[in-house]
Amino acid sequence: MARVVQKFGGTSLADVERIKAVARRVAREVEGGHQVAVVVSAMAGVTDCLVGWTRETSRLHDAGEYDVVVSTGEQVTAGLVALALQNLGIDARSWLAWQIPIRTDDVHGKARIHSIEVAELEGRLALGQVAVVAGFQGLGLHGRITTLGRGGSDTSAVALAAALKADRCDIFTDVDGVYTSDPRIVAKARKLDKITYEEMLEMASQGAKVLQTRSVAMAMNHRVRVQVLSSFVDAPGTLVVDEDEIVEQQIVSGIAYSRDEAKITVQKVPDRPGVAAAIFGPLAAHAINVDMIVQNVSEDGRADLTFTVARTDLERAVSVLQEKRAALGFTALKPDSNVVKISVIGVGMRSHAGVAQQMFQTLFEKGINIQVISTSEIKVSVLIAAEYTELALRALHTAYGLDALG
Amino acid sequence: MARVVQKFGGTSLADVERIKAVARRVAREVEGGHQVAVVVSAMAGVTDCLVGWTRETSRLHDAGEYDVVVSTGEQVTAGLVALALQNLGIDARSWLAWQIPIRTDDVHGKARIHSIEVAELEGRLALGQVAVVAGFQGLGLHGRITTLGRGGSDTSAVALAAALKADRCDIFTDVDGVYTSDPRIVAKARKLDKITYEEMLEMASQGAKVLQTRSVAMAMNHRVRVQVLSSFVDAPGTLVVDEDEIVEQQIVSGIAYSRDEAKITVQKVPDRPGVAAAIFGPLAAHAINVDMIVQNVSEDGRADLTFTVARTDLERAVSVLQEKRAALGFTALKPDSNVVKISVIGVGMRSHAGVAQQMFQTLFEKGINIQVISTSEIKVSVLIAAEYTELALRALHTAYGLDALG
Numbered sequence: 141m142a143r144v145v146q147k148f149g150g151t152s153l154a155d156v157e158r159i160k161a162v163a164r165r166v167a168r169e170v171e172g173g174h175q176v177a178v179v180v181s182a183m184a185g186v187t188d189c190l191v192g193w194t195r196e197t198s199r200l201h202d203a204g205e206y207d208v209v210v211s212t213g214e215q216v217t218a219g220l221v222a223l224a225l226q227n228l229g230i231d232a233r234s235w236l237a238w239q240i241p242i243r244t245d246d247v248h249g250k251a252r253i254h255s256i257e258v259a260e261l262e263g264r265l266a267l268g269q270v271a272v273v274a275g276f277q278g279l280g281l282h283g284r285i286t287t288l289g290r291g292g293s294d295t296s297a298v299a300l301a302a303a304l305k306a307d308r309c310d311i312f313t314d315v316d317g318v319y320t321s322d323p324r325i326v327a328k329a330r331k332l333d334k335i336t337y338e339e340m341l342e343m344a345s346q347g348a349k350v351l352q353t354r355s356v357a358m359a360m361n362h363r364v365r366v367q368v369l370s371s372f373v374d375a376p377g378t379l380v381v382d383e384d385e386i387v388e389q390q391i392v393s394g395i396a397y398s399r400d401e402a403k404i405t406v407q408k409v410p411d412r413p414g415v416a417a418a419i420f421g422p423l424a425a426h427a428i429n430v431d432m433i434v435q436n437v438s439e440d441g442r443a444d445l446t447f448t449v450a451r452t453d454l455e456r457a458v459s460v461l462q463e464k465r466a467a468l469g470f471t472a473l474k475p476d477s478n479v480v481k482i483s484v485i486g487v488g489m490r491s492h493a494g495v496a497q498q499m500f501q502t503l504f505e506k507g508i509n510i511q512v513i514s515t516s517e518i519k520v521s522v523l524i525a526a527e528y529t530e531l532a533l534r535a536l537h538t539a540y541g542l543d544a545l546g
Numbered sequence: 547m548a549r550v551v552q553k554f555g556g557t558s559l560a561d562v563e564r565i566k567a568v569a570r571r572v573a574r575e576v577e578g579g580h581q582v583a584v585v586v587s588a589m590a591g592v593t594d595c596l597v598g599w600t601r602e603t604s605r606l607h608d609a610g611e612y613d614v615v616v617s618t619g620e621q622v623t624a625g626l627v628a629l630a631l632q633n634l635g636i637d638a639r640s641w642l643a644w645q646i647p648i649r650t651d652d653v654h655g656k657a658r659i660h661s662i663e664v665a666e667l668e669g670r671l672a673l674g675q676v677a678v679v680a681g682f683q684g685l686g687l688h689g690r691i692t693t694l695g696r697g698g699s700d701t702s703a704v705a706l707a708a709a710l711k712a713d714r715c716d717i718f719t720d721v722d723g724v725y726t727s728d729p730r731i732v733a734k735a736r737k738l739d740k741i742t743y744e745e746m747l748e749m750a751s752q753g754a755k756v757l758q759t760r761s762v763a764m765a766m767n768h769r770v771r772v773q774v775l776s777s778f779v780d781a782p783g784t785l786v787v788d789e790d791e792i793v794e795q796q797i798v799s800g801i802a803y804s805r806d807e808a809k810i811t812v813q814k815v816p817d818r819p820g821v822a823a824a825i826f827g828p829l830a831a832h833a834i835n836v837d838m839i840v841q842n843v844s845e846d847g848r849a850d851l852t853f854t855v856a857r858t859d860l861e862r863a864v865s866v867l868q869e870k871r872a873a874l875g876f877t878a879l880k881p882d883s884n885v886v887k888i889s890v891i892g893v894g895m896r897s898h899a900g901v902a903q904q905m906f907q908t909l910f911e912k913g914i915n916i917q918v919i920s921t922s923e924i925k926v927s928v929l930i931a932a933e934y935t936e937l938a939l940r941a942l943h944t945a946y947g948l949d950a951l952g
Contacts, residue, residue, distance in 0.1 A: 156599055156602040156603050159603060160603065190622065193562055193622070193626055194625070194626065194629060196562040197562050197565060197566065197626045197629045197630050197633065198629040198630060198632060198633035199633070200629075200632060200633055202628070202629060202632050204639070205625045205626075205628045205629045205632070205639070205640055206625070206629075207625075208621060208624065208625035208628075208640050208642070209621070209622050209625035209626060209629075211621075212618035212621050212622050215614060215615070215617075215618050215621070216596065216599070216615050216618050218614065219600070219611040219612070219613075219614035219615035220599055220600065220603045220611075220615060222608070222611045222614075223600060223603045223604040223606075223608060223611045223612075223615075224603050224604060226604060226606060226608050226611070227603065227604035227605070227606055233610070233611070234611055234614050236614070236691075238644065239689060239690070283645060284645070285642075
C-alpha cells in the first residue's frame with residue numbers, strides 16, 4: 141500500500157470527457173490498494189478567461205479580489221472530479237484550500253504556502269476516501285483566498301505530498317516526461333527515466349516548462365519523489381529524484397534553451413570601483429532581475445558591460461538606465477532581444493572537467509559566436525544569436541552523446 | 547443616512563460592461579451618504595452551464611459536490627463587482643458565504659439560512675466600505691458550501707437585509723417592477739407603486755417570476771421593505787411592504803396566471819370514506835404536490851375526482867396512480883396539460899364580497915368554461931383551457947378596473 145498524490149493539469153481536465161478519463165486513471169490507483177489525493181488545475185483556458193475579466197473590469201490590481209475570481213476554476217474541477225469518481229463507485233470528496241486549510245502568507249497572486257493541516261485528510265485517506273484538492277489556491281492570514289501564481293497547482297501538489305509524506309507525487313501533463321532536449325527541435329531527443337532535483341531545477345528555469353520552478357525547489361527541500369507523466373499516454377514518465385538514486389550518472393543530462401532573455405550592452409562605462417553597483421542597484425530597485433553578466437577588459441579607463449534581463453523587462457531596464465545616464469557616464473546603451481540562452485545541464489559535470497570546453501569547441505565548429513558565458517556547478521550557459529538556436533541544440537545534443545539510437 | 551442592500555440578478559451582471567454599470571449604480575447610493583451591501587447572482591447563463599457540467603459528469607447527484615461547482619458563479623461576480631467599485635475609487639471588498647459566515651442547514655442544493663453573523667460587516671459598513679456578498683451560497687453545518695436553490699440570491703439579499711436591519715432591500719432585475727398583470731399579454735397593465743407581502747407571495751407562487759417565493763415569505767416574516775426595480779431603467783420600482791403602509795387599498799391588485807399546471811381526472815372512484823387519502827397518499831409519498839382539488843357529486847356510489855399537479859410531475863403522477871388502479875377501483879385516468887390557472891389577487895377582498903362572483907361572471911360572458919375553482923383569503927383561482935389565457939387575463943383586468951388610463 142502506497143500513498144500517492146496525483147496532480148492533473150488543465151489540458152487533462154479540459155472538458156467533461158477528459159474529467160471522466162482522469163477519474164478512471166485515479167480509479168486504477170485506488171483499485172491497486174493505494175491511498176490517493178488528487179490535486180487539480182482549472183479547465184484549460186478558464187484561468188485565462190477569468191484573468192481577462194479582472195483586467196477588463198479594473199486596471200488597478202486589487203490582488204485580493206483577483207484571487208477571489210481566478211481561484212474559482214479549480215473549485216469547479218475539484219467538484220467535477222469528485223462527482224466523476226463517485227460515478228465510478230469510488231468514495232471521494234472535494235477540498236478547497238480554506239477547508240483543509242492550506243495556509244499561505246498574504247501575498248495575493250503569488251502567495252507562498254506556510255502549512256497544510258493534514259490530520260483530517262489522513263483520517264479519510266485511511267478509510268479509503270479519495271481527497272480531490274483544488275490546486276493553485278490557499279487561505280491567507282486574514283481568512284481570504286490567495287493564489288500561488290501561474291502554474292501554482294504543481295506547488296500545491298508537491299506541498300501536499302510533502303505534508304502527507306506521500307510515497308510519490310505524479311504530475312500528469314500533456315507531455316510524457318522530461319527530455320534530453322526539446323523534441324520539437326531535436327528529433328533525436330530521448331525521454332529521461334530519471335533526473336535529479338538540481339538538474340530539473342535548472343531545466344525548469346531554463347525554459348523547459350514542464351514543472352513550475354518553485355514546485356521543483358520544494359520537492360528537493362522535502363525530498364518528494366516527483367514523477368512527470370502524460371495523462372493521455374499510458375507509460376511511465378520521468379522520475380525527479382535525489383542524486384544518489386541515479387546509479388549510472390550521465391555527465392550531461394540535457395540541453396535546454398530559453399528565448400525569454402534580452403541583452404543590454406552599456407558602452408564605455410568609467411572603469412572604477414562601485415560602477416557595477418551603480419548600474420545594477422537601480423535595476424534591482426525596479427524589481428528587474430539581471431541574469432548573465434560580462435565585463436570586457438578596460439581600455440582608456442572605460443569598459444563595456446553586457447548583461448541579460450527577462451525580455452519582458454527590456455524596455456523598462458533601458459529607460460531606468462537612460463535616466464541615470466549622466467551619473468553613470470556611459471556613452472551608449474545597446475539593447476538586443478534577438479538572442480537565446482543555451483544551457484548544458486548535468487550533475488555529472490561536478491566531477492568531470494572539459495564539459496564547458498566541449499561546448500565552446502562544438503559551437504566554434506558550427507561557426508556560432510558566443511556573446512556571454514555563465515557557469516554554475518551543474519550548468520554551462522551561453523548567449524548566442526537567436527537564429528542559431530536549432531543548429532546549436534542539435535550539435536550539442538550529438539556532441540554530448542545524448543542522441544537516441546536508431 | 548440609510549442602510550441599503552442592493553441585489554443584482556444575472557442579466558444585470560451578464561458581462562464586464564454591465565458589471566461596470568452595476569458599480570456605477572452602487573456608487574450613486576454610496577455618494578448619497580448611505581451604507582451599502584451588494585448581493586450578486588452569477589452572470590446570466592453561467593449557473594446553467596455549471597449545472598450542465600455536473601449532470602454530464604455524473605447522473606448520480608452528490609448535492610454537496612454540485613454545490614461546490616455551481617456556487618463559483620457568484621464568487622466570480624462578487625470579486626468582479628468589488629474590482630469595478632474600487633476602479634471608481636470606492637472602498638469595497640467581496641465576501642463569500644463561508645467568510646461572513648452565512649450559516650445554513652445541510653440540505654445541499656436547497657439549503658435554508660439559519661443565521662448570518664453581521665458584526666464584522668456592520669463595522670466595515672460604518673467605515674464606508676461596501677460589502678459585495680456572493681448570493682445563492684451558504685456554509686453548511688460541517689464546513690461545506692451549500693446553495694439555496696434556483697433564484698436563491700433573492701433570499702440571500704432579504705436575509706442579509708433582515709440581519710443588517712437595513713432600511714431597504716432593492717432587488718435589481720430585468721423588469722422595472724411588479725405589474726397588475728403580464729404586460730406582454732395585457733397591454734393596459736400598470737406598474738404597481740406598492741404591493742403587500744401577502745399579494746406578492748401569491749403573485750410569485752402564481753408564476754409571476756419576479757422574486758423567489760421564499761424570499762418574499764422571509765421579507766414578510768422579518769418586515770424587510772423590498773423594492774423591485776430595473777437595473778437598466780432609472781426609475782422607482784415596486785415597493786413590497788406591510789399592508790398598513792398602503793393607504794388606498796385596491797380590492798384587487800393583480801391578475802396572475804400559471805402555465806405550469808396540469809389536470810388529472812380520476813373517473814368513477816368508489817365514493818367511500820378514505821378514498822381521497824388513498825389517492826393523495828401515494829402522490830405525497832412520491833413528493834408530488836397537489837394544488838387544486840374538486841370532487842363532483844356522487845352517482846351510483848361513484849364520483850369523479852379532479853386535481854392539479856405541476857406539469858413536470860404529470861407523467862409520474864399518472865404512473866403512480868395506474869399502479870394503484872386495482873386498489874383504488876377507478877375506471878379511467880384522464881390527464882390534461884392543456885390548462886392554465888388564472889388568479890385574481892388582492893388583500894382588499896378580505897373585506898369585500900363579490901370578488902369571486904365578478905370573476906365567474908366575466909369569464910361566463912366571454913364563454914370561458916371554468917374547470918376547477920380554488921380560493922384563499924386574498925385570492926380566487928380558476929383552471930381554464932389554455933387557449934383562453936389571453937382573453938381571460940384582458941377581460942378580468944378590465945373588469946376589476948385595473949386598466950391604465952389613456
